[in-house]
Amino acid sequence: MGDYMDMMPPSHRFISQFDFKGSGRQELSFKAGERFQAVDRTGDWWMMEKLKADGSSTGEKGLVPYNYMAEEGTVEEQPWFFGDLTRTEAVNLLLKGGNTTGSFLIRGSDKQGFTYALSVRSENTVKHFKIFQDEDGEYHVNTSSYFEDLNKLIEYYKVKTVAKGLLLTTPCVKDEPTGTELSLLPVDEWERPQEEFELTQKLGSGNFSQVYEGYWLGKIKIKVAIKTINYDVTTQETFVRETSFLKTLRHRNLVSLYAVCSVGKPFYIVTELLSKGDLLKFLRSNEGEKLNVDGLLDIAGQIVDGMQYLEVNNCVHRDLAARNILIGKNNICKIADFGLARFIKDETYISQSKEVPYKWTAPEALAYGRYTLKSDAWSYGVLLYEIMSKGMNPYPGLHNSELLRYLKKGNRMEAPPNCSDKIYKVMLDCWQENPLKRPTFDDLKTSIDNLANYEPSEDSPKPPNKPKGWMNKLRKPVK
Structure with missing residues (x-):
């Protein structure tokens, strides 16, 4: 929902979507449905000012979590609108208890060609439909029925089937947001003392760093991941400079960076802790093994979204x-360690001749140390191979010392088992020898989006052309 909110001018009024009890730090408590x-x-x-029913101020002012708010009078406040939800999130939510056949939600889409997507539960599956908006500002899921707003579209498909035997019934039950989805500190409090953090369990280690599960014992005690950086890897000045840039990067598919500790040894980078661990272990787990192509492409698409954001910010990942x-x-899915490879080298970098x-790694980076966004595109092709093979090792049977010679001869990995030609073509595009011929992450987003499967709506005859003089309408808030 944050991406939609960021586009709104600060003068607009908002309505709370859930109850919230403040826990100090100037937080304002409120009930669902209050105005601000x-x-x-x-x-x-x-910082919000609470309003009375007549729009005048109550005199109460304080901090509120942004993801509990919706702009008044827009699609944001509708019970069926879920913001920029992924397909997998939509499926998991709709298949939860409290939802039945016909339960539905609308989610925003930045995919090419359509503005929103409609997801509907159909017994034990979920069907997805594209919602288009034409040049006159009207919405439709097929070419037989057009609607001036989304409310009218929904009401229509409560009496007219959107697919065979499938009517919309009630909005999907919403999950309340959690505090750990938010950055707990303003920008000027980024640097924190090590005493605020407790390391409890080691999750992994490399040549120059270790990762721990732990607790932030600050204003709100929460579980976090803490990466400790050996003092001799980088200077304090470099560490502060690099992490100061990283704290400006915020995207739902990047791991949230909470705080750093640059005073004391070792340095700390504190991030959110994700419950299922890393993608490689997940793909090899029982849960990962059960994913179908749609679920795998959803993962691939989320990673592209995060990398597209890094591309716009000219941040090269390198790993x-x-x-x-x-x-x-x-x-x-959230990308970790973005931008950190400039001064952090983990154990995974070690090979016979280079770390x-x-x-x-792309051939030009192997041969000459040239890391760019185009070398990241090469790496994405290998990552896509890992995803579609559910965790297979790339280049099986090929030793690191043989790899560069193998690639320079024009050889490439074969498609993983049960991988479609269209998906394999995306991998091959990423593995072009000439970096300039590789796709950008913006290109890759279009490619992955086009692979996603959407249901056709009920077939209907195409209506006659609209009469001449039909006025173009501005896109309006939902009524």
Whole structure:
């Protein structure tokens, strides 16, 4: 929902979607359905002024979590609108208890060609439909029926089947957001003392760093992941400079960075902790083994979304691989260690001659140390291989010392088992020898989006052309 909120001017009024009990730190408690005027919408905690029913101020002012708010009078406040939800999230939510056949939701889409997607439960499956918006501002799922707003579209498909035997009934039950989805600190409090953190369990280690599960014992005690960086890997000045850039990067498919500790040894990078661990282990687990192609493509698409954001911000990852993607609730994927490879080298970099992840690295980076967004695109092709093979090792049977010679001869990995030609073509596009011929992540987003399967709606005859003089309408809020 954050991406939609960021586009709104701060003068607009908002309605709370859930109850919230503040826990100090100037937080404002409220009930669902209360109205607010935005005072300052910087970061994840917004300064809001509570309003009476007549729109006048109650005199109460404080911080509220942004993801509990919806702009008044727009699609955001509708019970059936779920923001920029992924397909997998939509499926998991609709198949939960409290939802039945016909339960539905609408989610935003930045995919090419359509504005929103309609997801509907049909017994024990979920069907997805594209919602298009034409040049006149009207919405439709097929060419027989057009609607001036989404409410009218929904009401229509409550009496007219959207697919064979399938009517819309009630909105999907919404999950309340959690505090751990938010950055708990304003930007100017990024640096924290090590005493605020407790390391409880080691999750992994490399040559120059270790990762722990732990607790942040600050204003709110929460579980976090803490990456400790050996003091001799980088200087304090470099560490502060690099992490200061990283804290500006915020996207739902990037691991949220909470805080750093640059005073004391070792340095700390504190991030959110995701419940299912890294993608490679997940793909090899029983849960990962059960994923169908649709679920695998959803994972691939989420990673592309995160990388597209890094591309826009000119941030090169340098170690894009399944082991550096983390998985959370509802199979939300988040890219980890973005931008850190400039000064952090993990054990996965070790090979016979260079400390690089050989089988994920582009030939020009292997040969000359040239890392760019185009070398990240090569790595994404290998990552896509890992996803579609459910965790197979790339280049099986090929030693690191043989890899560069193998690639320079024009050889490429074969498609993993049961991988379609269309998906394999995306991999081959990423593995072009000339970096300039490889797709951008914007290109890759279009390619992956086009592979997603959407249901056709009920077939209907195409209506006659609209009469001449039909006025173009501005896109309007839902009534």
